[in-house]
Amino acid sequence: MIDLRSDTITKPSEDMRKAMYNAEVGDDVFKEDPTVNKLEEYAAELLGKESALFVTSGVMGNQICLNLLTEPGDEVICEIDSHIFNYESGSPAKLSGIQLNPIEGKFGVFTAEQAESKIRPIDAYYMPRTKVIEVENTHNRAGGTIWPIEKILSLKEVVIKYDLKYHLDGARIWNACLATGISAAEYASHFDTISCCLSKGLGAPVGSLIAGNNGMIKEAYRIRKSWGGGMRQAGVLAAAGLFALKNNFSRLIEDHINAKYLAEEIAAISSVQINLETVQTNIVMFKPIKMDAGEVIEQAKQNGLLISTVKPGWIRAVTHLDVTKDDIKKAAQILKKVLK
Numbered sequence: 552m553i554d555l556r557s558d559t560i561t562k563p564s565e566d567m568r569k570a571m572y573n574a575e576v577g578d579d580v581f582k583e584d585p586t587v588n589k590l591e592e593y594a595a596e597l598l599g600k601e602s603a604l605f606v607t608s609g610v611m612g613n614q615i616c617l618n619l620l621t622e623p624g625d626e627v628i629c630e631i632d633s634h635i636f637n638y639e640s641g642s643p644a645k646l647s648g649i650q651l652n653p654i655e656g657k658f659g660v661f662t663a664e665q666a667e668s669k670i671r672p673i674d675a676y677y678m679p680r681t682k683v684i685e686v687e688n689t690h691n692r693a694g695g696t697i698w699p700i701e702k703i704l705s706l707k708e709v710v711i712k713y714d715l716k717y718h719l720d721g722a723r724i725w726n727a728c729l730a731t732g733i734s735a736a737e738y739a740s741h742f743d744t745i746s747c748c749l750s751k752g753l754g755a756p757v758g759s760l761i762a763g764n765n766g767m768i769k770e771a772y773r774i775r776k777s778w779g780g781g782m783r784q785a786g787v788l789a790a791a792g793l794f795a796l797k798n799n800f801s802r803l804i805e806d807h808i809n810a811k812y813l814a815e816e817i818a819a820i821s822s823v824q825i826n827l828e829t830v831q832t833n834i835v836m837f838k839p840i841k842m843d844a845g846e847v848i849e850q851a852k853q854n855g856l857l858i859s860t861v862k863p864g865w866i867r868a869v870t871h872l873d874v875t876k877d878d879i880k881k882a883a884q885i886l887k888k889v890l891k
């Protein structure tokens with residue numbers, strides 16, 4: 552089976568497993584796990600922030616950051632297809648008592664003007680208080696699209712003008728960095744908080760990181776613990792994360808090349824809608840015109856290819872470190888066969 556459902560399905564490589572096996576560990580709830588401490592220091596430096604914290608998942612990372620930046624009753628502006636709005640089980644409301652105010656962007660990206668029009672008047676006591684603007688880079692549901700740095704900067708002017716906070720869901724920030732040449736620290740420098748994943752394109756089995764100033768991360772320790780996220784000998788997982796950051800970043804280029812190749816092959820099939828402009832990193836989104844998406848997914852499976860759907864009618868294929876160029880060529884052939 553060639554599995555292109557997600558870049559989260561990768562399995563730790565032999566070398567990564569060796570690093571995990573050899574990890575020095577301690578009780579991280581006492582802050583005594585040397586490997587977790589090393590990962591957090593390394594991540595803080597990489598992201599150019601005072602401190603970083605290892606958390607169980609991307610969802611936990613985003614939710615801790617939103618909790619840090621808001622009070623119950625506050626509102627967060629985000630994109631309509633964003634992960635926090637669609638795929639985090641309603642946790643902004645459940646965990647922080649906040650609501651989201653989504654904007655329909657283009658390819659996952661909205662403008663400063665759109666955001667400004669959503670900000671609640673400061674004296675409107677009967678409205679929620681706008682507190683945070685959130686950006687997802689790369690944008691998952693839009694197809695791995697990158698937020699242009701100019702857009703991040705113009706949105707930041709709105710954040711400053713209205714004294715808001717700025718959060719980056721950088722689950723796949725590494726893909727954006729690789730594609731643009733902009734460092735993670737440069738991206739993160741524009742935001743109060745950032746969360747980023749080790750378990751997507753970088754190939755670690757578990758874990759995400761959040762970063763911010765010392766005060767925020769100290770408070771984030773408390774929130775993580777209160778939500779049951781205090782891990783003990785987590786060094787075995789942190790070792791995989793460190794290995795992933797040090798060894799699997801530059802190879803993301805292969806995933807991007809494979810995604811582009813696959814997208815171009817799919818674009819050559821007449822019965823498919825695909826916008827090559829959105830294929831900027833490791834995600835390919837396409838819509839069969841003559842067949843139901845579910846039927847395409849089923850037939851592809853019968854032919855040895857796993858793909859998935861993330862929005863009605865659309866199919867998603869994601870490249871990652873457990874698929875080769877040959878696998879991608881085979882995947883393209885299977886899709887041609889099924890979609891004809």
Ligand SMILES: Cc1ncc(COP(=O)(O)O)c(C=O)c1O
Pocket residue numbers: 607608609610611613634687689690691720722723748750759
């Ligand atoms: C953009 C984005 N943010 C957050 C997450 C959540 O990550 P996790 O599955 O580790 O909770 C994902 C997962 O796919 C994602 O794509």
